[in-house]
Amino acid sequence: xxxxxxxxxxxxxxxxxxxxxxxxxxxxxxxxxxxxxxxxxxxxxxxxxxxxxxxxxxxxxxxxxxxxxxxxxxxxxxxxxxxxxxxxxxxxxxxxxxxxxxxxxxxxxxxxxxxxxxxxxxxxxxxxxxxxxxxxxxxxxxxxxxxxxxxxxxxxxxxxxxxxxxxxxxxxxxxxxxxxxxxxxxxxxxxxxxxxxxxxxxxxxxxxxxxxxxxxxxxxxxxxxxxxxxxxxxxxxxxxxxxxxxxxxxxxxxxxxxxxxxxxxxxxxxxxxxxxxxxxxxxxxxxxxxxxxxxxxxxxxxxxxxxxxxxxxxxxxxxxxxxxxxxxxxxxxxxxxxxxxxxxxxxxxxxxxxxxxxxxxxxxxxxxxxxxxxxxxxxxxxxxxxxxxxxxxxxxxxxxxxxxxxxxxxxxxxxxxxxxxxxxxxxxxxxxxxxxxxxxxxxxxxxxxxxxxxxxxxxxxxxxxxxxxxxxxxxxxxxxxxxxxxx
Numbered sequence: 001x002x003x004x005x006x007x008x009x010x011x012x013x014x015x016x017x018x019x020x021x022x023x024x025x026x027x028x029x030x031x032x033x034x035x036x037x038x039x040x041x042x043x044x045x046x047x048x049x050x051x052x053x054x055x056x057x058x059x060x061x062x063x064x065x066x067x068x069x070x071x072x073x074x075x076x077x078x079x080x081x082x083x084x085x086x087x088x089x090x091x092x093x094x095x096x097x098x099x100x101x102x103x104x105x106x107x108x109x110x111x112x113x114x115x116x117x118x119x120x121x122x123x124x125x126x127x128x129x130x131x132x133x134x135x136x137x138x139x140x141x142x143x144x145x146x147x148x149x150x151x152x153x154x155x156x157x158x159x160x161x162x163x164x165x166x167x168x169x170x171x172x173x174x175x176x177x178x179x180x181x182x183x184x185x186x187x188x189x190x191x192x193x194x195x196x197x198x199x200x201x202x203x204x205x206x207x208x209x210x211x212x213x214x215x216x217x218x219x220x221x222x223x224x225x226x227x228x229x230x231x232x233x234x235x236x237x238x239x240x241x242x243x244x245x246x247x248x249x250x251x252x253x254x255x256x257x258x259x260x261x262x263x264x265x266x267x268x269x270x271x272x273x274x275x276x277x278x279x280x281x282x283x284x285x286x287x288x289x290x291x292x293x294x295x296x297x298x299x300x301x302x303x304x305x306x307x308x309x310x311x312x313x314x315x316x317x318x319x320x321x322x323x324x325x326x327x328x329x330x331x332x333x334x335x336x337x338x339x340x341x342x343x344x345x346x347x348x349x350x351x352x353x354x355x356x357x358x359x360x361x362x363x364x365x366x367x368x369x370x371x372x373x374x375x376x377x378x379x380x381x382x383x384x385x386x387x388x389x390x391x392x393x394x395x396x397x398x399x400x401x402x403x404x405x406x407x408x409x410x411x412x413x414x415x416x417x418x419x420x421x422x423x424x425x426x427x428x429x430x431x432x433x434x435x436x437x438x439x440x441x442x443x444x445x446x447x448x449x450x451x452x453x454x455x456x457x458x459x460x461x462x463x464x465x466x467x468x469x470x471x472x473x474x475x476x477x478x479x480x481x482x483x484x485x486x487x
Contacts, residue, residue, distance in 0.1 A: 001393070002029075002033070002037065002097060006027065006029075006043050006097065006341065006451040007037050007041050009027060010023055010027065010029075010034055010037050010038060010041070010446070011037075011038070013026060013027075014038055016270075016271075016272075017272050018269075018270070018272070020034045020035050020038065022269055022270075025099070025269070026269075026270070027097075028072075028073065028093055028096070028097065029093055029097055030089075030091075030093050030094060031059050031090075032090060033090070033093075033094055033097075037250060039344060043392045047273050052087075052091060053085065053086065053087035053091070054085075054087060054091050054092065054095060057080050057083065057085055058095065059081070059245055060064055060080065060083065061076055061080075061092070061095065061096075063344070064076060064079065065096070066437075070307050073089055073092045073093045073096055076092055076096075077089045077092055080092070099431075109226055110144075110145070111144040111145050112145060113145040113146070113281050113282040113283065114143070114145070114160045114175070114177055114178070114179065114282045114283050114285075115144070115145070115177060115179060116143075116144040116145075116177055116179045116180070116181060116215075117141050117142065117143050117144060117169075117173075117177040117180050117181070118142055118144055118180070118181040118185060118225045118227050118228035119139070119140065119141040119142075119166075119169075119180060119181070119182060119228060119341065120140055120141075120182075120225065120228045120229065120231075120232055121137050121138065121139055121140075121157055121185070122137065122138040122140065122232040122235060122236070123135070123137055123138075123369070124136045124137065124138055124153070124236075124240060124251060125137075127155075127245060127247060127248065127251075127351075129351040130352040130353075130355075130426075131249065131351045131352055131353055131354075132312075132351065132353040134155040134248075135155060135156075136153055136154075136155065136245075136248075136251065137153065137154050137155070137156070137157055138151055138152070138153055138232070138235060138255075139151065139152045139161075139162070139165040139169075140228060140231050140232055140235060141165075141166070141169045141180075141228070142227050142228050142231050143173060143177065143279060143282060143284075143480025144181075144227055144274060145277050145278070145281075145282060146271075146276075146278035146279035146282050147227065147231075147268050147270070147278070147280070148173065148264055148275045148276065148278070148279040149231055149237060149259060149263050149264060149275065150169045150172045150173065150259070150284070151239075151255045151256075151259060151263075152165050152168055152169070152252060152255075153248060153251040153252050153255060154248070154332060155248060155332075155351065157185070157187065158296065159179070159187045159200070159202050159203070159298070160295065160296040161296070161340055162187045162188075162203075163203075163206045163292075163294035164294040164295065164331060166180075166206070166294075167291055167292075167294055170210075170287060171287070173284060174284065174287065175283075175285055175286060175287060176210045176212055176284055176285045176287065177212065177284060177285070178211075178212065178213065178285070179212065179213045179215050180207070180212055180213075180214055180215065181215045181216075181217065181228075182214060182215070182216055182225075183216070183217050183225065184216060184217070186200070187200055187202075187203060188200055188203045188214065188216070189216050193218065196412045197216045199214055199216070205397070206292070206294070209288055209292070210288065211285070226329045230389070234263070235255075238258075238262065238263070239254075239255060239258045239262075239263070247351070248332055249332075249333070250353065252332075263275070264276040264279075266419070273402065276376055282391035293329070295329040295330055295331045295336075296329065296330045296331070297326075297327065297328070297329050298310065298328050298330075299325050299326070299327060299328075300325070300326055300327075300337070301324070301325055302317055302321045302322050302323060302324050302325075302326060302327045303322070304322060306319040306321070306322055306362055306366060307356065307358075308317070308326060308328060308337065310330060311330070311470070312353045312354055313346045313350045313352070313353065313355045313356070314354075314355070314356045314357065315328075315337065315345065315352065315357050316345065316347075316356070316357065316358045316359055316362040316363070317344055317345045317346070318344055318362055318365060318383075318387075319362060319364065319365050319366050320365075320380065320383030320384065320390050320393070321339060321344060321383075323380075324339070324384070326338060326339055326344065327339075330349060331349070332349065333348070333349055334346060334348065334349055335347040335348075335349050335357075339384065342386055342387075345359060345362075347359070353405075365390070365394060378404075378407050378408055379393070379403065379404070379407050379410055381411065382407045382410060383410060385414075385419060385422075385423065386423065388423050388426045388427050388430065389423070389426060391430060392426045392430060392435075395430065395433075396435055396436070399435040399436075400431075401435055401436055405437075406436060406437045409437035409441070410422065410426075410440060412438050413425075413437070413440060413441055416444075416446050416450050417448050417449075417450055421444060421448040422440070422444070424447075424448075425440045425443040425447075425448070426440060428443055429443060437465075
């Protein structure tokens with residue numbers, strides 16, 4: 001005889017429009033049992049007094065369940081067949097249901113459209129890139145009402161990766177929910193004591209602009225986010241088997257195609273509708289006009305080989321940045337490197353180990369200009385003004401102009417006319433192939449007005465008067481703040 005809560009769940013699922021077969025699959029019961037209780041839910045069924053094929057095997061089942069409480073009926077059937085059992089699986093499932101060991105009945109809670117999304121990670125082995133193996137994870141999130149599903153593969157579950165995946169998911173759904181349901185992963189929940197939950201500060205900072213409330217499941221209670229748990233299982237059963245995955249980009253291309261053609265267009269077993277059609281009834285909150293930059297952000301020092309190190313690989317930058325701290329931002333596809341608010345290099349991301357990813361022009365600059373040139377303070381300050389200044393520096397070297405003398409003069413012109421005017425004149429000089437401080441001074445004299453500034457204090461030591469500093473890089477402080485918030 002089934003417990004009353006199981007009978008209640010059978011009737012509730014029937015009211016939602018599920019067939020007897022779907023209910024049996026959902027609750028782990030036989031179809032005949034389901035039909036029997038649908039016909040006469042109020043009447044208890046007396047236990048059989050006759051002998052059952054299962055009687056002589058019940059002690060073995062009890063031993064299996066005692067040692068492995070979650071063993072499914074199909075596995076038990078296989079074990080009994082080895083012992084000579086010739087019956088079916090239905091009476092095994094009925095016996096397990098009567099013991100209350102195989103599955104518990106839970107009342108399914110359906111969320112209104114757009115109120116809730118559930119998210120989770122799944123581990124899917126590794127991908128080999130040359131000399132490196134990278135773990136492969138699937139980030140999955142589903143809109144609870146429609147069961148519309150979004151999946152993205154990554155090689156990491158770090159905080160920045162979680163936030164970027166959520167941003168991508170919100171873009172996929174074209175909106176945000178009122179709540180997100182998570183388990184107790186460290187990137188979302190720091191600690192909990194009973195019903196008291198301490199969420200990850202970085203996670204809360206990410207959710208706050210969207211006005212999304214996080215909801216943490218209780219420990220060892222997967223049914224509280226059963227929709228995404230079943231989605232992860234569905235990915236393993238439907239998408240993953242027999243797949244040949246070359247790399248991360250290929251994995252994401254294939255899973256996006258599967259979402260569009262299969263996952264979100266099938267008839268869902270619980271709702272009886274296609275997720276994509278049911279999702280048409282969902283009205284999410286509109287996306288923010290300006291989305292935050294969730295790329296992994298670090299401060300990286302440029303070494304003498306004009307490269308920065310990130311994730312066990314080396315990415316080159318312009319040689320005039322040697323010795324400087326730059327800001328590196330990484331996502332699954334691209335490595336972008338910045339000085340101040342200006343991009344100095346962009347590389348495709350490499351997933352191998354100890355590889356040097358080089359832009360040819362960087363090596364060419366090193367060949368044209370000797371390394372000792374970059375150790376001169378004034379030349380380094382001039383080069384840090386940007387690509388135009390760096391290009392002009394190379395052009396001076398190619399034209400056999402005295403670099404030190406010209407740069408000193410150009411920096412005085414910067415003091416007199418301002419950096420923006422100097423860069424304008426440099427750009428115009430490059431266009432006309434006019435190399436030398438005299439040409440720059442002539443352009444400024446004809447087209448620009450000197451900037452009125454108070455002269456600096458003169459010191460007795462003239463060497464101190466000639467010291468120049470580049471503008472401070474405020475992004476370095478941002479990177480330090482981000483690092484501290486993650487620790």
